[in-house]
Amino acid sequence: xxxxxxxxxxxxxxxxxxxxxxxxxxxxxxxxxxxxxxxxxxxxxxxxxxxxxxxxxxxxxxxxxxxxxxxxxxxxx
Numbered sequence: 001x002x003x004x005x006x007x008x009x010x011x012x013x014x015x016x017x018x019x020x021x022x023x024x025x026x027x028x029x030x031x032x033x034x035x036x037x038x039x040x041x042x043x044x045x046x047x048x049x050x051x052x053x054x055x056x057x058x059x060x061x062x063x064x065x066x067x068x069x070x071x072x073x074x075x076x077x
Contacts, residue, residue: 005049018058024050 012021
């Protein structure tokens with residue numbers, strides 16, 4: 001959703017010292033061959049927004065990588 005993507009970008013702006021935010025639109029998802037994601041997104045009248053937020057600690061190296069994956073689906077009428 002546009003609102004969720006805007007909120008993620010706001011986080012990136014407010015916490016740019018530790019967060020990077022990338023929003024992938026439909027065209028970028030096609031380029032990256034994200035077919036399964038685009039297949040689910042095809043059920044919505046809203047264009048897909050894939051939101052990638054990365055946290056990097058302000059000091060030291062990253063020793064552990066952790067991914068939290070979630071999806072928000074909107075089923076339109």
